[in-house]
Amino acid sequence: MAYVRDLMSLGAVTVSPAASLDEARAKLHAHRIHHLIVVDGRQIVGVVSYRDLIGKEGELAVREVMSRDVVTVVPTDTARSVASRLLGRTHGCAAVLERDELAGVLTTTDLLRAISAHATETEPAQARR
16 A cells, blocks of 8 residues: 555645745746645645646735645555545646645655556556557
8 A cells, every 4th residue: 555655746846825826936947846735834825737827827825826725645645635635626746745734745646656666566467458
């Protein structure tokens, strides 16, 4: 069984709700990621993705395009439970909290990699063809 602690990326990249969309784009590009956790001080207030920024120009702030519905998980949660919680949501990531502090992020891509690795290891050769 896979756990969040085995799949998550440590040290989630964050952005302030007051940050400009250009600043958010620059962080996404610099870190080669698709999601930023939006924090106000130490409190998680949202998530913004690359997709949220498409076609948005002008003087908008992150708070104007972010989603406030953030999935939070802990390192001991199972990958299956997180996948169930992310199913049907517009953002494909969960903020990982450890002792009420942001410890990392788990994305749907991380979950798909885990499934792919597991399938490759356990499927008979003829089933993979």
